[in-house]
Amino acid sequence: MKEDEIRRLVKIVEESNIGELEITRWGRTIKISKGISGVPAVNNSGSLYHAAPPQPLPAVLSGQSTPAETTPEPVPVKTASGVEMKSPMVGTFYLAPAPDADAYVEVGKVVKKGQVLCIIEAMKLMNEIESEYDGKIVEILVENAQPVEYNQPLFLVEPA
Amino acid sequence: MHAEAPKGQGNYIDVAAVTAALAKQTIGQKIIPFRRMASTNEYAMCLSTGAVPDGTIIIAEEQTHGRGRHKRDWYSSAFLGLWFSIIRAPKSLEHITLIPLIAGLVIAKTLEEHFALSPKLKWPNDVLLSGKKVCGVLCESRVFSKKTAQLVIGIGMNVNHTKNDFGANIKDIATSLFVETGEAVDRTALLIYILQKMERELTRFEAGKIKQILDQWSRRCPHVGRAIYVTNNGQREFGVFKGIDNYGRLILEHSDGTNQHLAAGDTTINLKSQ
Numbered sequence: 001m002k003e004d005e006i007r008r009l010v011k012i013v014e015e016s017n018i019g020e021l022e023i024t025r026w027g028r029t030i031k032i033s034k035g036i037s038g039v040p041a042v043n044n045s046g047s048l049y050h051a052a053p054p055q056p057l058p059a060v061l062s063g064q065s066t067p068a069e070t071t072p073e074p075v076p077v078k079t080a081s082g083v084e085m086k087s088p089m090v091g092t093f094y095l096a097p098a099p100d101a102d103a104y105v106e107v108g109k110v111v112k113k114g115q116v117l118c119i120i121e122a123m124k125l126m127n128e129i130e131s132e133y134d135g136k137i138v139e140i141l142v143e144n145a146q147p148v149e150y151n152q153p154l155f156l157v158e159p160a
Numbered sequence: 161m162h163a164e165a166p167k168g169q170g171n172y173i174d175v176a177a178v179t180a181a182l183a184k185q186t187i188g189q190k191i192i193p194f195r196r197m198a199s200t201n202e203y204a205m206c207l208s209t210g211a212v213p214d215g216t217i218i219i220a221e222e223q224t225h226g227r228g229r230h231k232r233d234w235y236s237s238a239f240l241g242l243w244f245s246i247i248r249a250p251k252s253l254e255h256i257t258l259i260p261l262i263a264g265l266v267i268a269k270t271l272e273e274h275f276a277l278s279p280k281l282k283w284p285n286d287v288l289l290s291g292k293k294v295c296g297v298l299c300e301s302r303v304f305s306k307k308t309a310q311l312v313i314g315i316g317m318n319v320n321h322t323k324n325d326f327g328a329n330i331k332d333i334a335t336s337l338f339v340e341t342g343e344a345v346d347r348t349a350l351l352i353y354i355l356q357k358m359e360r361e362l363t364r365f366e367a368g369k370i371k372q373i374l375d376q377w378s379r380r381c382p383h384v385g386r387a388i389y390v391t392n393n394g395q396r397e398f399g400v401f402k403g404i405d406n407y408g409r410l411i412l413e414h415s416d417g418t419n420q421h422l423a424a425g426d427t428t429i430n431l432k433s434q
Contacts, residue, residue, distance in 0.1 A: 086305045088253040090407045091423045114304070122257040122423040123284035123408045125299040129300070132305050147423060150254055150407070 016105045052135075082138040082158040086151050088129070091122030093154065103144075109137050117155060120148065135159040170222060171239065174348040181352045186215035187246055187362070188355040194218070196238070198225040200245040201314035205300055212247060217355070219244040226316055240320045240336070243352055246313040246358065251366045253309055256301065257423070258373065258408040260285040262365055263297040263313050265377050266357045269347075274353050275341055281380040283410050283427050292335035294318050315354070319345050374404050387433035388412075392425035393398055401427065 046082045087093075095103040095118055105117050111131045139156035142148055182188035188199045190213050197203060200218040202225070236243045255363035264285040280288045287295040293332040298314040318326075321336035324332050337345045356363070365373060378384045384403060390412060391398045399412040402419065409421040 086306065088303050088309075089257050090409060092258060093184075116302075123260040124297070124424075125257055125260050125301065127256075127301045128308070129303045129304050159270075 062159060078140065080134070082156040084131075084141075084153040085117070085132060085157055086153050086156040087120060087148045088150075089119040089120060089122060089127060090150050091125075091127065091148060093144065093146055093148045094119040094121060095140070095144045105137050105140070105155075107137055107140060111137060111157070129154070131157065133157050133159045166418060173242075173351060175219070178352055178355070182355055183361075184330055185356065185359040186203075187192050187248070187359045188215060188217050189213060190216040192216065192218050194220040196220060196222040196224060198224075199223055200243055200313075200427075201298055201300055201312055203311040204245040204247050204314075205302065207247070209302075209304070214247070214249045215248045215359075218247070223316075235327060236316055237321070240318070240325060242315065242317040242319055242347055242354070244315055244351070246315075246355075248311045248362070250301075250309055250311050253303065253307060255365075255370065255407060256309065256311065258365065258370065258406075259311065259313060259362075260297055260299045261367035261377050261404070261408045262361050262373060263299065263315060263358070265373065266354060266361050267295045267297075267315070267317065268380050269361075270350070270354050270357055271337075274350065275337065275345075277337075277340060279380065280382055281377060283381060283383065283404070284356075284408060289335050289337075289340045294335050294337065294340070312352065313358075315390075317346055318348070318349075319350065345415055370406055374406075378403060383427050383429065388427050389428040389430050390422055390427050392422070397422070397425070398430060398433075 095105070095117060097104070104115075105111060111117065111134070113131055113134050115131045116128045117131050117137075118129050120129055135157045137155060138158045141153050141155060148154065172195075173193070175191050175239050178193055185298060192212070194200075194203075195222045204218045220236075222244050223236035223243045226236035226243060233305065250259070259280075261284055264281050264287055267287045268279040268281055271279045271287070271294075277289060279294070280291075285297040285299075286293055287297075295317040296332055298316070299312065300314065301309045301311040303309040318334060318336035319335075320338045323331065323339055325336075326334050335348075354410065361373070383401045385401070386401055388401045389398045390410065397412055397414075397420065399414045400410040401419070402413045405411055405421055407421075407423075409423050410425070410427065412420045412422055414420065
């Protein structure tokens with residue numbers, strides 16, 4: 001997850017009345033929790049990211065009741081929109097046709113329906129998985145060379 | 161000992177006889193033959209969807225760039241083997257990963273029934289005679305959606321090779337029907353037999369008889385039930401080969417009792433554990 005995305009999440013936690021937010025993506029878990037001082041602490045699977053500079057503790061967190069007129073900002077589970085492309089079979093997920101070849105797609109790339117997005121190999125059966133949509137790759141949900149299960153989401157695609 | 165070329169070398173496969181014999185089934189109704197081409201799988205994968213009828217066969221007397229896994233070369237010399245690809249539209253995709261095992265089973269049954277040989281299967285899809293590879297299977301597919309795909313079942317079989325026909329780099333790991341039986345084989349009759357059996361096995365698979373198929377496959381795999389290790393990307397996983405799951409994955413039981421379902425790797429008997 002990119003630093004600006006984490007900053008955005010930190011801001012969401014700061015401005016909301018939740019104490020902790022945990023998001024798992026790419027097999028990595030990011031946990032943002034409010035410390036005693038009210039400053040969000042970020043745990044990104046061991047990597048240290050600088051959280052936003054300390055802010056005055058928001059009123060809603062100081063033990064006072066939440067004013068009825070303020071609605072807490074909803075916590076997005078996904079930071080991006082799109083449709084999930086799921087794995088049609090079990091196997092190993094490959095983003096390139098061969099170990100030394102370029103990846104078929106990357107995040108942000110515009111793809112056409114029928115364009116190959118990845119290979120899933122299982123029992124030496126090589127499956128070229130084609131895009132079901134014209135659109136943009138918003139997120140790649142599996143890391144290269146990782147096993148995938150039947151129906152596991154592989155890509156988040158924003159249809160054109 | 162086998163310096164003399166077997167009878168049949170230089171003769172083409174009789175394509176008309178094959179199509180006539182297979183007139184009543186889907187597989188092999190149409191055959192596109194080549195004297196020589198790079199790779200029958202590559203050609204089949206390049207065809208547009210619907211360009212040829214379901215069950216079409218691409219066959220070559222010689223492949224100059226026969227393909228193995230991860231585009232490794234497969235040695236396919238002129239007139240000596242069967243190098244062909246079957247184009248198939250699978251009925252569903254969820255269990256499509258069993259097809260490589262089914263292809264291996266088809267070849268094993270053919271060798272048993274046609275030649276009274278005792279082939280062994282090596283997960284996922286190698287067919288061995290006397291511990292050496294006689295047939296390789298390379299399946300590929302293009303998946304258009306969660307439900308539709310075009311599948312190519314590529315089969316490379318060493319038939320009338322003498323020992324001298326194998327290069328120094330593979331002569332210890334490859335064998336042929338001629339080497340094993342001492343007799344030249346009619347490749348046309350063999351191809352007909354394989355394609356008939358393939359049609360029957362795929363029909364059985366599509367009817368959902370997965371357990372039956374897995375039982376028959378496991379009986380021919382000497383690694384099942386043994387302590388093995390599976391090598392994949394330079395890493396080894398140790399355990400007991402418990403069996404095959406419904407997707408064709410190898411179930412490896414670790415010493416702590418947990419099971420791992422593997423979709424890739426090379427299996428080896430772990431002699432230290434015997």
